[in-house]
Amino acid sequence: MSSKRVLMQGNEACLEGALVAGMRFYAGYPITPSTEIAELAALRLPMEQGSFIQMEDEIASIAAIIGGSVAGVKSMTATSGPGFSLMQENIGYAAITETPCVIVNVQRGGPSTGLPTSPSQGDVMQAKWGTHGDHPIIVISPTSVLETYQLIIRCFNLSEKYRVPVIFLMDESVGHMREGIEIPDKSSIEIIDRKLPDEGDDTWLPYEADGKEMTPAIPPFGTGRKYHITGLIHDEHGYPTSNSEKTNKLINRLINKIENNRDDIITFEESIPENAKIAVVCFGGPARSVKRAITKAKEENIDVGLFRLITIWPFPEKQIAKLSEKVDHILVAELNNGQIVNEVKRCARHGCSVHHIGKIDGTILMPDEILAKIKEVI
Amino acid sequence: MTHEIIEKYFRKDMMPHIFCPGCGHGVLMKDIACAIDKLDVDKDKICLVSGIGCSSRATGYMDFNTIHTTHGRAIAVATGIKMANPELMVIVITGDGDAAAIGGNHFIHAARRNIDLTVFVFNNNIYGMTGGQFSPTTPTDDYGTTAPYGNIDQDFDIADLAKYSGATFVARGSVYHVDKTIRLMERAMLHKGFSVVDCMSNCPTYYGRKNHKGKAPDMIRWQKDNAVDSKKAETMTDEELTGKIIIGETHHDNREEYTAKYQKIKDRFVGGIK
């Protein structure tokens, strides 16, 4: 087998990549601009002996994929802003019950019904903090159709490895973009499946975890080991408890399984010319405009660095701190009113000024607008 | 018999359970285990799914594949389990508020699909866990902490709601009618399709006290005195049935089940894309 070249839409790449990752259950509800993912799932899953179901709303959709995952099948749903809002409670449920699942949010303009067909990156903070309580989450954002294909596979891998819900934060511009992409040879793609308990292990407990990954080995329902899953704080047996010590132990483990593995989880794209006084921090679709702006700046003999987040959460704190030592200014370009910029400010060293360019009007950031802002800052 | 059933199917280290003294849920939970015991199925393949509320704590005590989900979402989670692995027997334990208020949408749509889930609604006509607020099955004019002047809402009949939404096996049991309820539960689980048993429970702590229904034994005796079998009810007038509760099977049809239908789509692609 070798790679093959195809013309594909971002949403299409998302579903095809998910199938390669082993996704065999999809539950969803139609919503612009993510609907093509559901349509393709309905078409493609039975061909792969998987299952698709259109649920009555987004709350049901995420509930169903949690069920699918508990039954041992890699499961996903896709939605957009309003639907993502509806899913929040069960994202927390997936986090506390350590149920692997992937939630795709093809962002559109908000708040509320907002701008259904326009791109936005307004859900960055919601992806991290939308569900109540302290909880672990991984959020990944693609910038191209090819990367959508590759990163959705990574979403499944991380979700299975750490037993955590992973949010794939696309935006309308990437979801609806068509590009020619080289589909990689499947044998070259790493696929990670969830850890299962050792067969003869008599001391196994469903929510006991150790090692660096701190992730328990929970088998699918129906495979012989019976246990209890609950969204209540629970002990290693999975039984509810309100004991403070056990509560601390559980919540800290849930958070630390992500915190202690930042180096495995965080990926980014960085290129900082030696003489650059400024770098642009960006992610997702708008990074394409940023790259064009950087090229244009170069034509005017202005060196500009690029730092593109691929993993949004956990936030690459260490990397941004390091970046702020290399340049005098950081410009954060994002399609919102200023969300990631505050994270960058939190992590940047004194002496490096942090600026923002954003948009909330449903149009994309244009290279010239970014270039003008770069010039203004330096 | 109870003793053997408890030994066999319950997590005894979790006992005693959290239900209040005299709460009918304990009886219904045991009845489910008795019904399961009669089934000729691999017990490892049985999944019990619950939502939130008093009823939904039942899954924590029963030694099967158990999942206590979020409020109202048990049927949606159960749908995912069944779709992902149709070989599993998926049973939902829910309450009147969980199934018919916050989870009402999931309830009617799962019924419409006729997906093979068995839903036991522990119906005690009140929100017990939060302290006695009126629920969608609290009768009109009864009292709850959020209906201090009497409930002006029309109540749902869970069995009718299930039937008219498309469920293909519907029955009603009660705490008092133990043997009958166990038989209905067994038939509901064996039925291939969406089946619902409206299990009349009793909440002496909130519903009973708020509405002067007496103590637990009085509430259970009321079930005994006012129950009419569904077959007999067919011969009675509306007037004669006023104030009565119909127990037994109330609806049954053989419409094709959802995962079986979906399997036919999958089967078109066995051996690759044609």
Next chain:
Amino acid sequence: MASTLKTLFVDKSLCKGCGICVAFCPKSVLNISNEKVNIIDETLCIGCGMCEKLCPDYAIYLNEKEGK
């Protein structure tokens, strides 16, 4: 038949004293004292099993084994 005669057992650690068994016992075998079920006169028991069936807490049951 003496061999099928069942003996009444009570697990007081599970009993919550709701009184359902007492109310539905047709032969006045039981009462509640100190908030727990108590066997007053087992010789009256006919082994009908109502107490066992209706106990929400699985605290009372009939057993074919010999009683204490």
